Amino acid sequence: MAETGDLVSIPALLHRNAAAFPRQPAYREKEFGIWQVWSWAEAASEIRAIALGFLALGLQRGDHVAVVGRNRPALYWSMVAAQMCGAVPVPLYQDAVAEEMVYVLDHCGARFVICGDQEQVDKVIEVQDRIHHIEQVVYVDKRGMRKYDHSRMNWLEDVVAEGRAAHRRFDEELDGRIAELDYDSTCVMLYTSGTTGKPKGVVLSNRNIIETSKNSVAFDGLRPGDEVLAYLPMAWVGDFIFSVGQAMWTGFCVNCPESATTMMNDLREIGPTYFFAPPRVFEGQLTNVMIRMEDAGRIKKALFRHYMEVARRVGPAILDGRPVSTADRIAYWIGDKLIYGPLKNTLGFSRVRVGYTAGEAIGPEIFDFYRSLGINLKQLYGQTEASVFITQQPDGQVRSDTVGVPSPGVEVRIAETGEVFYRSPGTFVAYYKNPESTASTKDAEGWVATGDAGFFEEATGHLRIIDRAKDVGKMADGRLFAPKYVENKLKFYPSILEAVVFGNGRERCTAFLNIDLAAVGNWAERNNIAYSSYQELAGHPKVYDMMKGHVEEVNRSIAEDPMLSGCQVHRFLILHKELDADDGEMTRTRKVRRKVIEEKYHDLIAALYDGRTSIHTETEVTYEDGRKGAIRATLRIEDAATHGASAQRMAAE
Amino acid sequence: MNALDVTMDETGADERRIGGVLMEMKNITLRFGGVKAITDISFDIREGEIRAIIGPNGAGKSSMLNVISGFYVPQEGEVWFRGKRRPQMKPYEVAQQGIARTFQNIALFEGMSVLDNIMTGRLTLMKTGLWSQALWWGRAQAEEVEHRAKVERIIDFLEIQHIRKTPVGRLPYGLKKRVELARALATEPKLLLLDEPMAGMNVEEKEDMCRFILDTNDEFGTTIALIEHDMGVVMDLSDRVVVMDYGKKIGDGTPDEIRSNKAVIDAYLGVQHD
Known part of the structure; x- marks a missing residue:
């Protein structure tokens, strides 16, 4: 038996959450101007109905189910439902053009494709004359779909209704398939964006996802009642870990924005406690603040400038718990009432307890700006093959030019060439249908080459990344x-x-x-x-x-x-x-x-x-x-x- | 679970059907003093179709649309709507009859938010009186929630969630046009009149607008009459086209028929007079 007891799959975690906190919010989505909420019990019932519907449509063990669309509860549920049926969810980038989707759909051999809306369905139809293994298309948003040929296409709600109606027929089969899932069965397959060559399908097992989630949740003290905003591409490993892995392990609530264009507004309304964004989001927000301050009145400008200077001087120290003089503390407190508090509220960061940025290097001024406001923004370093986490910064040891210490359970070493290698419970199983690449990336002892060049700082033990190893x-x-x-x-x-x-x-x-x-x-x-x-x-x-x-x-x-x-x-x-x-x-x-x-x-x-x-x-x-x-x-x-x-x-x- | 279970009046039909005659113009003549803007024009608009009126500048298209909307009363001829001859009407009576329109020069309340602008489209459908609305009590509150729900459907339909609370005056032109369409749709019209919906738009905005017009027609079964200059748009969108020139009708038929109509080609390309 695994280290986590019976909790060896995402469906098992869902089952536990529905029993442990049935009434707590599990998913929220803003639709028609109102936040719609699903509790864990409701979500579990929806997901089960989708799974039953998939069985009725003939989903087999080991099938790949492609999922493409913007972040919506229905799509997250479809992924878990696919896992229940013994199938493997494969989230795809929703903004990929049909040409790019062909390769991935062809490579994973998906029989089922779950689409967010008409736009995605059109792309799937476009590629269907080249690949012929797609048997069922299911869509979430009904709009504009009335005239399509529905002989092999279904609206998700119809699938759900069919699943509910047929539950007597499939209950036993479904329970059987859920029971078959173990720690080594595949949890998800994610395609790496591939800065070089064709994308590769990274197979991640339940062990990878759940162990990583467990360790990282403990590292940052995440708890039920936390809120995240799910707005980053579903095909990206980070979103899978945050919105599925950690959310299921901890039982916190996943919030989906109304549309990509309302993201900033929705962020403010939700006020997440755990937030992840690539540097460009933080940059964009800071640029906006600065532009708007340029247009502010003279008094406001003077106040802003004065208290931002105070924050720059003492903010990070207060956040890290280092000693700060009483006068400075009072000044910072006043600044918090006048400037930082309202500003954080406008940005939607009032409640952020843990914030992460990764993917690219973040500018030191930008990083310090957020930290000086009292937002606990940290950096992490990771990749798809590691189920995200390789190194991350512990609270109180945060700097803009390092990426932190090895995450719990992760071993990191630097090769003579300067390349960074790691080994962890999150290390991927294999590249799908690509044993050569698997062998060249992961050696027999489980060490994986990151392709990045870096070094450990002697004084602090923090890792610094210089560049891609091959670009140096x-x-x-x-x-x-x-x-x-x-x-x-x-x-x-x-x-x-x-x-x-x-x-x-x-x-x-x-x-x-x-x-x-x-x-x-x-x-x-x-x-x-x-x-x-x-x-x-x-x-x-x-x-x-x-x-x-x-x-x-x-x-x-x-x-x-x-x-x-x-x-x-x-x-x-x-x-x-x-x-x-x-x-x-x-x-x-x-x-x-x-x-x-x-x-x-x-x-x-x-x-x-x-x-x-x-x-x-x-x-x-x-x-x-x-x-x-x-x-x-x-x-x-x-x-x-x-x-x-x-x-x-x-x-x- | 889904707190909001309002369905828009969808036609429910699986096929988009073009039904009987919804509106018929019989021998319309419109004069402004001595100037004849429209001379003896007859045509009909069928239920569920997209009907375009085209013609060179000054051909009388906008006048024609104003006759359809009841804003101008023709000196001669009859307008029949839903099987009845239509008497002279006030603008709000026209709206109550199920006719909505957008304007060539956008006519929105610039200082109000997008949401409030669209809510004004629901005005003719509200049943509670001024006082109970002002007090926002009992029935009035329930009614507003109901109307707001329908308006949110339209906001979702036209993909303008992000500007819901933005004052209209701050929006770019293309979005204002979309808000105007939203307000017209909020009245749940049987017949939607669009006066140059694509004027002044770039290619991308035009394509979006086309999609929204087609979707409106398809999802809600709304009959649409539109005036447009962009020939490509007209030929792609409409089921039937009326062509006007100097206040007279010179062609009427499907886009293909119009394309090969000699009188139309002459009117657009000019004729050499020997």
């Missing part, structure tokens, strides 16, 4: 090239949305920049700079001047680190379009795909190195509906001042 390269003169390090420094400026740095094997580094339309647009408005399009704003001479300033500042800071001083950006250009996942330039989790960009914009890169001051280019773009178009532009190339590099090079020669 050498420049022509042998100096270290760590593009991500430079890009992150650039991206910490609110006006820079993305940056791509080149220089591997070359003499000097150069960069592409993407402006952040919200921040730069606002700046332009306040400085009376007229523009009619993204492209025009991006190419504006004053925007170039501002960017040049940012690049030169970054160069100065890089020059201070002798190891990395070769990475200073000598020349840069501002791209005429945003890098976009629809064009394949980024992954769905918004990580830059270097290879694709290098190929697509080879003409621009050439121009960066041959000394031209401008270049004319034409770029293919894909619209949201999958159609293609082209944009033409003449881009300026700008030189940026560097520090000490030439002297060093001379010395090296």
